[in-house]
Amino acid sequence: MNSQEKQPIWTQGFISIFLSNFFIFVAFYGLLTSLPIYVVDELGRSSVDAGLIITIFMLSAIIVRPFSGKLIQDFGKKKTLMISMILFTIFSFMYLLVENYALLLVLRFVHGIWFSIASTATGAIAADIVPLKRRGEGLGYFAMSMNLAVVCGPFISLTLLQYVSFSILFLVLASLITFGVLFTAFSKMKEVKKTTAQAEKKRLQFSDLIDQKALPIAFVGSLVAFTYSSVLSFISMYAKDLNLIEAASYFFLVFAVAMIIARPFSGRLYDSKGPNVVIYPALALFMIGLLFLSIAHSAFMLLFAGAFIGLGYGTVVPCLQTLAIQATDHHRSSHATATFFTLFDTGIATGSFVLGIVVAQLGYETLYLLAGLFLILVIFMYKLVQSRKKATSPALEWQESSL
Template identity: 50%
Template sequence: MKKQPLWTKDFLSISVTSFFLFMGFYVLLTTLPLYILDDLKGDETQVGLIISVFLIAAVISRPFTGKWIDEVGRRKILLASLIVFAVSSLLYFWAESMPALLALRFLHGIGFGMATTATGAIVADIVPNERRGEGLGYYAMFMNLAMVIGPFAGLTIVQYSSFLWIFTLCTVLSFIAILLGLFVNIPQKTEGSVKHPKFTLSSLFEKNAIPVAISAGILAFAYSGILSFISVYAKELDLLEAASFFFVVYAAFIIMSRPFTGRWFDTYGENKVIYPAIILFAAGLLVLSQANSTFVFLLSGAVIGLGYGTIVPSLQTVAIKQADPAKRGLATSTFFTLFDTGIGLGSYILGILAVKTGFSSLYFMLAGVALFGLLVYYLLHGKRTERKTIHSEADLPL
């Protein structure tokens, strides 16, 4: 039977929309600390607060967005969230004090949380069912590219120009995202196709996605140590120049592996991909903890890219597969709510821990956290999947 096409206009439109969203996010993530310290004369505590407020707003908005996109419709919520994101980007031109910037970051975080939840739910509807692992893997690759290009573009602009050009770039990127969002043809059967129960806390989460989302949150906690402290660790090792290439190597290995891992997921099942990916992630953290040269430092980026870069789209695919088709929006928001919570808690807790243990010991411990995430995944989902597979094979005619 002929495979259904994956690289359609709609798939490309929503993937590139996501790329521009995440590129704007990463441009500001890497340059706003400098803006606070240099232009607003703030301190490191305020830098951490600016990052935390954005993430808290995104986490708060996701469960509500998951409920709304299944009830109100994907297109309406997508366009509304993209407009909130774009208006927030424009308002940075007038954010000239810490209180104003904090309020703006909260609004921007709401737009980001809503928009990324909506795009995640839409792409799950667009990709063919039998190619969902492959499709979501390629979709995640666009986010990985933004993670490399965004910081590079932002830091280059800051080096040669003013922050006005940073804010101009982010505004342009966000309005391009709106234009691309208009071209996405969202399947009509998913538009407002389900009514969730009356508002309760449980109505904001898809219970079938929670086990996998818990595993993702634990692994995200471990990954937050890289997101938050890799440049500080590199400076400690006198490898600061290598730090700028860490995510380049990381993304390069994700891109090289993506054509294979997504297909393996669809062909052999989630466990055959997720177990090795988590082990690779733990191994990469272990290598990073022992880094004493540029080669070892960048080698850890390659191994982590192969592992963690495969984990996120794979677990997201499982979360969506566990949910009723009409509740994919809620499943997506449930997954990313716990995922973002893991990163947020990790950034705060690991910062305190690093002061006491040092970064080498911290990354060694995080390798253990990753393996703990493997155990949790096995207990909450993997074991049940294996049991189903054994029963299915037993029912086959001899």
């Protein structure tokens, strides 16, 4: 315990990267919420066109994400983050200039590239900054920057749209990113030096794109993301169908509060007792939340479900990301982060499409019932990955216990 107390998590470097990541995701979620409305109301396009605006952004992120680890390793984490954040900011301001749907699609695709690189770099830097023996707790706190942005981004967008034009909204969101650039510029980050073999290697290899050691747990993460896409993509429409649209605006607030309450305990438990003690209960809570959603017919039930989902999903994702990073060598944290989020983004994108078909055929209640039951498969796959890990490394009880 004393050794842990001598290794603080909330250092100047950690706070800086936390805030940088927070502002990246505030802009991401702010645009995610407002652009579909902009496409339909201002550009006069269909809801299908509005959905494509989201899909093409995710597509570019998925395509570029595997290359992010190699870029970060070659150019350095802070340098890569600074360049990608500056470009992410510049392209954020360009929403003020684009009033054509085709050009907006191009802008979204290019914007997704810089988002992918920047968010991979912040995750890799956070993994390097937090003390090794408190990595589960530290990366859990870091994940709060994204989860808080889930609340702040949509809240800023939907609140401002009641009083100002889209141009002002885009200006505000782009300006917020500049704060992230400033926090990055003034932060102190240690670079992990490349080995001689890494420095001499020039040819692009599969290992530069995907970290094979992180791949199994990243696959489990993609299944969790697939399930969560049912909430991310359809909760507002489900609430509207139930005449609970006002309550839906508080759904992610309850989600975030539940996650924040659980985060300190879950992170410390992860580091002291290992991942299974946290991940199995978290998946169970996530399942319960989805099953409650399937029978929600009141604002109370909707928000009650949001609390369970916040506890479950909000806990399990940073734990899986930590496992992916711990599965590989220390100098490959950026590759592991890129691998995890490549599969995670793919799970979100695939789930939004596949589960959209389920909604069209079976309705929202059945969607959330099936999504909850799908987590039984996720639990089984996680158990399989962990048992194979123990079989291949029987001498290792838990990585952190030997540090």
